[in-house]
Amino acid sequence: MMARARLATVWLDGCSGCHMSFLDLDEVLLDLAARVDLVYSPLVDAKTFPEDVDVTLVEGAVSSSEDLEKIQHIRRHTRRLIALGDCAVTGNVPSMRNMYPVSAVLARAYTDTAQIPGTPRDAVPALLPVVRPVHLVVPVDVVLPGCPPPAALIKEVLLAVLDGTTPNLKARFG
């Protein structure tokens, strides 16, 4: 029997829509479950990213100090990294703040428009000066754009990567 692949999914600065689209694989999830162990994901209970992962799907852009640490750690421990969806691939909506300095973004959210002003400092990770797509932070093996990418495309790409082939995808932004 073929060794079961170790699959992980992570959620950086995104809306979880890509994970929803992943769940839209419906009955294909059963076939997938027969081939992979889901070792880390917002969908399972693991708290730390394991040492040795075959394939990781990354949803979301790299926006905070925590995202940066996570993606660097994940890259070190993942054989094939897939940037899943427009936030991971282009920066998408999270990157719209890049036109403004972080101080202005925080002021808008926590001072100008807040009923009880107060910028969180210690309890949450610091925002990076610029939101970046994953491939501009660490090397990415496969990019899959879309907001979200349709389930059929996720299936095609994931199965190709699990089979060790390079998917030839017809995808578009948005």
Place this chain on the structure above:
Amino acid sequence: MVTTFKINEMDVSAGEGETILDVARQHHIHVPTLCHLEGLTPVGACRLCLVEVKGSAALVPACVTRAAEGMEISTDSERLQRYRRMIVEMLFAEGNHICAVCVSNGHCELQALAGDLGMTHSRLGFLYRQKRIDASHYRFAIDHNRCVLCTRCVRVCDEIEGAHTWDVMGRGIQSQVITDLAQPWGSSSTCTNCGKCINACPTGALFKKSKAVGEMEKDTHFLGYIRTMREVK
């Protein structure tokens, strides 16, 4: 006078005044375009329709080039595909094109081009320049973040509507389309509120107010209709 030449090794002929792009389209040979719009004067601004001419190192834009007798044109080489993909990547890098939240999502020529040309991500990154939105017009708005400077709005307003409300200001990366003398659109004394610019715009840069994400579909059929009516003597 008829000119005979080859496109992708197929024998073709061009009538008086016909460009390489005209002839390619007559033969259903796909050449990608963005600034070109049937019925408006071609300007060769976007460079997506660049084609190769055998024996010449320079690439020529098919939309503004007339074939010479015996020319051998190639429209789809690996080099051209590479250049076209790079052009589209640069358009994405220079603007702020967030397809997912754009009024033209799913109906945008730039978005479709990126898909067709196999641009799955930007190798260049993005500039994230602050650009304006002018929503001072009572029916329409322009979001410069999504403008690719194709000048289709400028040409349709000048050549078809005859108002010449739109023009281009600035040079290089500072270039932008303007209404009148860079005044708010809503205060324009020349705009006839006809909406031709909205329909000519290939992206979501020009749109009707009250359109939500993905709702702004453009229709350029009026151009052929108006042209036909004006040619009838």
